[in-house]
Amino acid sequence: MWSFVVLAVVSLASLSATASPDTTSFRAFGPQGVNLWKLKAAREQRTKDSFASKPFEKNSGQHPLSTVPEPDFPEHWFTQPLDHFSNSSHTFGQRYWINTRHYKPRADAPVIVLDGGETSGVNRLPFLDTGIVEILAKATGGVGVILEHRYTGESVPVENFTTDSLRWLNNEQSAADSAYFMANVQFPGIDEDLTAPGHPWIYYGGSYAGARAAHMRILYPDLVWGAIASSGVTHADIENWRYMDIIRRAADPECSANLVQSVGFIDVVLSIPPLRVALKQLFGLSELEHDEDFVSLLSSPMGYWQAKVWDPSVGSTGFEEFCAALSKPLGQDALSQDETISYGAETQMLALPGGLNIPKVVYNYAQYIKENFVSLCPDGVSVEECFGTYDDSTYQDTSLDATWRLWQFQICTQWGYFFNAPPPGTPSIVSRRLTVEYDAKTCRQAFPPGKQFIVPPMPNISAVNILGDYYIAADRLAIIDGEVDPWRPDTPHADEAPLRADTVLRPFKVIPGGVHHYDEYGLRDLSAEPPEIEKIHLEMIEFVTEWLKEWQPPKRKN
Ligand SMILES: *[C@@H]1O[C@H](CO)[C@@H](O)[C@H](O)[C@H]1NC(C)=O
Ligand SMILES: *[C@@H]1O[C@H](CO)[C@@H](O)[C@H](O)[C@H]1NC(C)=O
Ligand SMILES: *[C@@H]1O[C@H](CO)[C@@H](O)[C@H](O)[C@H]1NC(C)=O
Numbered sequence: 001m002w003s004f005v006v007l008a009v010v011s012l013a014s015l016s017a018t019a020s021p022d023t024t025s026f027r028a029f030g031p032q033g034v035n036l037w038k039l040k041a042a043r044e045q046r047t048k049d050s051f052a053s054k055p056f057e058k059n060s061g062q063h064p065l066s067t068v069p070e071p072d073f074p075e076h077w078f079t080q081p082l083d084h085f086s087n088s089s090h091t092f093g094q095r096y097w098i099n100t101r102h103y104k105p106r107a108d109a110p111v112i113v114l115d116g117g118e119t120s121g122v123n124r125l126p127f128l129d130t131g132i133v134e135i136l137a138k139a140t141g142g143v144g145v146i147l148e149h150r151y152t153g154e155s156v157p158v159e160n161f162t163t164d165s166l167r168w169l170n171n172e173q174s175a176a177d178s179a180y181f182m183a184n185v186q187f188p189g190i191d192e193d194l195t196a197p198g199h200p201w202i203y204y205g206g207s208y209a210g211a212r213a214a215h216m217r218i219l220y221p222d223l224v225w226g227a228i229a230s231s232g233v234t235h236a237d238i239e240n241w242r243y244m245d246i247i248r249r250a251a252d253p254e255c256s257a258n259l260v261q262s263v264g265f266i267d268v269v270l271s272i273p274p275l276r277v278a279l280k281q282l283f284g285l286s287e288l289e290h291d292e293d294f295v296s297l298l299s300s301p302m303g304y305w306q307a308k309v310w311d312p313s314v315g316s317t318g319f320e321e322f323c324a325a326l327s328k329p330l331g332q333d334a335l336s337q338d339e340t341i342s343y344g345a346e347t348q349m350l351a352l353p354g355g356l357n358i359p360k361v362v363y364n365y366a367q368y369i370k371e372n373f374v375s376l377c378p379d380g381v382s383v384e385e386c387f388g389t390y391d392d393s394t395y396q397d398t399s400l401d402a403t404w405r406l407w408q409f410q411i412c413t414q415w416g417y418f419f420n421a422p423p424p425g426t427p428s429i430v431s432r433r434l435t436v437e438y439d440a441k442t443c444r445q446a447f448p449p450g451k452q453f454i455v456p457p458m459p460n461i462s463a464v465n466i467l468g469d470y471y472i473a474a475d476r477l478a479i480i481d482g483e484v485d486p487w488r489p490d491t492p493h494a495d496e497a498p499l500r501a502d503t504v505l506r507p508f509k510v511i512p513g514g515v516h517h518y519d520e521y522g523l524r525d526l527s528a529e530p531p532e533i534e535k536i537h538l539e540m541i542e543f544v545t546e547w548l549k550e551w552q553p554p555k556r557k558n
Contacts (some may be wrong), residue, residue: 022481073097073125080150080310081158082168084176092150092157094177095121098187099128099144101136105192109141110200110225110548112475115178115216116207118407121148121155126314131538132204132230134271138549139541142202143187143194149209151179151406161405162398164450169409171463178203179220202224202544202549206517207231207487208415215467217477222554226476226547228540233415233490234472235497236464239436240417241426242489247305248429250484255323258361262326263297266295267363267432278356282366284374290390292438295431298365299388299419300373302429306486308515310530311523325368326361361500392468395446405446409455412443416459417490470497476547478507480536482514504546511536 051080075095082090103109114133116124124146127133137144147153151169157164180194193199203224205213210232217227248256269279270291280286288294304318330350331345340353349357379385381509398405411417418439421432440458447455470492472479479500481493490493493510502508511518512532519536526534 014445020517030037033343048172052170052304063316064335073099073128074206075154076188080157080177080180084173084180092155093183094150094155095148095153096181096185097121097125097146098129099134099137100142100187100189101134102192103143104141105190106141108200108548108551108554109192109194110140110202111145111194111196111203111409111552112136112140112142113145113147113178113182114115114205115203115205115209115212116146117205117207117212118146118149118150118152118410121146122153127520127522129551130524132228132520132537133233134524135522135526135537135555136202136204136540136544137547140202143190147178147181148175152403156400160398160400161402161409162450163409163455164452165398166405166409167450167453169406171212171215171414175219177211178216179223180222182223191443196223196225197554200548202547203266205229205232205543206409208233210234210491210517214472214477214479218467218472220279221474225551226478226544227474228478228544229472229486229491230480230519231444231482231485231491232469233487234464234492235469235490235494236415236417236459236461237244238416238418238422238461240490241422242494243298243417243419243486244302244428244430245422245426246484246486246488247302251319251429252323254327256429258323258326260295260427261359261430262362262365263295263298263431264499266298266360269356269358270295270433274354276357278352278354278487282352282358282363282428284366284370284384284388288387289386294433295433296389297373299430299434301368302556304514309521310333310518311521314521321370326364328361329363330360351498354418389442391443392445395442408442408446409546410441411459412447412455412462413459414463416461473500473506476550478509478540478543480507480509480511480540481519482511482516482518482520485514485516487516504543507539507543509536509539 005557014391030233036294072088075097077093077095079091080094082088082092097314108430112133114124114127128144128146133146136142148539150157150173156166161308170208182201183261184195187194201224202215203213203226205228207230210229212226212232214229214232214234248260251259257502266279269275276291280288283294283298286296288297301318301322303321303379304316307316307318309315322523342351343349343360344351348360350360350363351357374383377383377499419430419434420436420439421430443459472492479492481488481491491497492500492508500506500508514532519535520542522533523529523538526537529537
């Protein structure tokens with residue numbers, strides 16, 4: 001989905017501030033201004049995309065790393081109205097993939113559908129092959145489906161991503177797509193009519209799509225027999241400081257302490273003009289004009305937390321590497337190259353030219369940022385061009401390549417989640433200079449008023465929260481979250497939300513040590529999964545099986 005076209009220098013800045021609850025793919029989650037983190041993630045994603053798509057092409061032989069023949073999941077298309085709430089005849093093709101390996105024709109055969117959310121459906125194909133869709137389809141003899149979300153991947157209904165062209169990208173239209181699909185799709189190669197409500201549909205989503213899963217059960221109870229909201233962010237919020245606070249509390253205590261100390265120190269020094277420049281210079285960022293952009297870039301490595309997955313073949317170890325870099329002993333060779341810096345072993349402080357004394361950990365932080373982020377800024381391009389976010393012209397690419405605009409539009413209109421520092425009194429691993437205003441300015445820069453649509457000054461988060469917020473509940477709606485998921489504060493498992501009983505009819509489960517929708521990933525052999533993942537999968541099989549036992553075909557209306 002991310003293409004290298006996007007990586008023109010200009011877009012480094014324009015990628016900033018895009019924050020999406022789902023990062024396993026990547027695009028976009030992230031602390032504000034994770035420009036380069038995203039750049040890197042985009043690169044990784046691109047690798048993954050091409051990796052994932054190849055084995056699924058027709059006649060494509062075998063997965064390069066595996067001797068097991070890969071399944072063939074060709075793409076299919078379903079015709080959707082562009083606007084479900086008008087009589088316009090404009091339609092578009094919505095892409096989907098099916099897994100029929102385990103399907104047994106029966107009057108009560110289920111369909112397990114996974115909402116692709118805010119990224120290309122291609123990124124979800126592993127969940128059709130060995131992840132949660134395969135697991136539930138196998139257990140129930142049902143058909144598994146990945147349904148690509150409108151505007152993402154190739155399910156793009158418009159010719160560009162201007163403000164006006166994006167006006168059909170919202171929760172209401174997307175939920176209506178899913179409902180219309182469930183009620184009308186005729187799966188290729190399957191003779192039976194499996195549409196809802198004539199067959200039981202189980203709707204699964206992770207992250208943003210997890211909120212959608214919960215919403216679908218509320219909005220379309222006759223079509224959605226059961227739903228599973230994994231890391232489902234049913235609470236939209238303007239502020240998202242709790243995201244960083246989860247990381248602070250869950251990370252290795254030494255690492256958290258290092259971060260709190262570093263950013264506290266940096267915030268103080270930034271307010272002392274003669275020292276401010278020396279500090280930014282240490283990070284290789286003296287030419288970066290705005291201190292908000294500077295501290296925003298420093299928050300980029302926090303994004304690695306969310307990219308963790310229990311399966312080492314897909315998870316990131318970036319966060320641990322970052323922590324290790326902060327606490328490593330001072331490299332003598334690094335120091336001796338720069339004779340102007342001296343180190344007091346007793347005080348653990350370095351003396352920089354110009355009279356700035358900095359803690360060792362800040363020095364390490366600076367080296368890490370220089371090596372891993374600043375170095376990605378191409379030669380001959382200024383750090384302002386790479387990491388600055390104040391030049392409006394960097395946001396003006398409205399072509400279909402500018403896919404960062406999609407989730408950005410959704411947060412600007414309905415979801416919020418602007419990354420800001422916690423309130424005073426709560427320790428912080430990110431700078432106090434990170435504010436809602438700073439993160440939200442992208443909305444004005446990227447989406448000037450159109451002729452047909454105007455992005456509101458602040459997103460209308462009540463459009464989400466009115467559907468249940470922390471309290472969303474229904475029979476056969478499962479709520480599954482990760483204990484240390486930075487998005488947990490926006491789910492029904494938030495500390496602010498009431499505790500609930502966990503029942504088969506209303507499952508309410510936390511995966512110990514889990515990060516972001518950990519249950520979505522799976523291995524073909526469940527017993528080879530870590531115990532807490534195998535456990536949640538077995539529990540999911542159990543409650544879905546129980547739900548399906550309750551299913552009755554709807555009475556025909558005459
Ligand atoms: C759609 O068409 C019907 C019948 O012509 C009309 O009653 C209805 O108001 C129209 N709806 C919209 C949203 O324009
Ligand atoms: C975007 O697409 C619309 C509809 O196709 C078109 O009218 C408009 O001129 C396009 N705008 C830009 C900037 O490409
Ligand atoms: C926000 O969304 C809600 C729910 O869709 C709607 O009732 C309300 O009018 C919207 N508020 C504004 C200011 O548009």
